Amino acid sequence: MKANVVLDDCRRALNLVEGAHNDQDFRVYWVALIALLRAVGHVLDKVDANANASLRRAVDARWAEWRRDREKHRLFWDFIEYERNSVLKTYELGVQSGDVDIVVQGSGVVGVSTLDECLFKPLLDGPFAGEDGRDVAREAITWWEGQLSEIAGGRI
Numbered sequence: 001m002k003a004n005v006v007l008d009d010c011r012r013a014l015n016l017v018e019g020a021h022n023d024q025d026f027r028v029y030w031v032a033l034i035a036l037l038r039a040v041g042h043v044l045d046k047v048d049a050n051a052n053a054s055l056r057r058a059v060d061a062r063w064a065e066w067r068r069d070r071e072k073h074r075l076f077w078d079f080i081e082y083e084r085n086s087v088l089k090t091y092e093l094g095v096q097s098g099d100v101d102i103v104v105q106g107s108g109v110v111g112v113s114t115l116d117e118c119l120f121k122p123l124l125d126g127p128f129a130g131e132d133g134r135d136v137a138r139e140a141i142t143w144w145e146g147q148l149s150e151i152a153g154g155r156i
Contacts, residue, residue: 001051003044003148010036010141017134026121030095031087033137038084040144041076044151058151075143078127079136095121095133 013033020026049059066073086092121133128136 001044001048001055001148001152003040003048003144006036006040006043007141007144007148010040010137010144014134014137014141017137027093030093030133034080034083034087037080037137037140037144040148041080044148055151062147062151073143074127075136075140080140082126094123094125096124 010033013029013036016029017026017033020029044059045063049056066076070077083094086094122130123133123136
């Protein structure tokens with residue numbers, strides 16, 4: 001399926017995001033990654049599903065499942081779809097930009113430490129707020145791998 005090619009590009013984009021050395025590189029790679037994560041579903045529906053009637057039924061059933069159980073498929077709705085809309089429609093990235101201040105607590109002493117701008121990129125809002133966006137993107141890739149595998153294997 002062509003969606004697997006897009007998914008492979010997602011893996012490459014994630015590697016670029018993880019290797020970014022400055023905020024601009026991170027931002028550009030992040031936008032590419034998010035666009036690609038959403039493109040997997042578009043290519044699946046608009047290209048792969050048109051290959052034959054059996055695959056069309058499998059893809060349609062999978063989309064119906066995603067819509068029916070949004071909580072189970074929250075990586076799609078609350079990360080892939082949400083972040084894609086935010087990035088591509090308003091160019092608002094859902095990850096922390098620049099250096100990140102964290103509270104360090106130990107031995108009764110509380111202080112603020114600043115992490116390098118590319119060391120930690122927390123998501124700013126939504127169900128995944130506070131988690132490193134790269135980790136959530138990795139989970140989204142794994143989610144797509146499972147979905148595409150089930151569609152290809154006819155397990156709907």
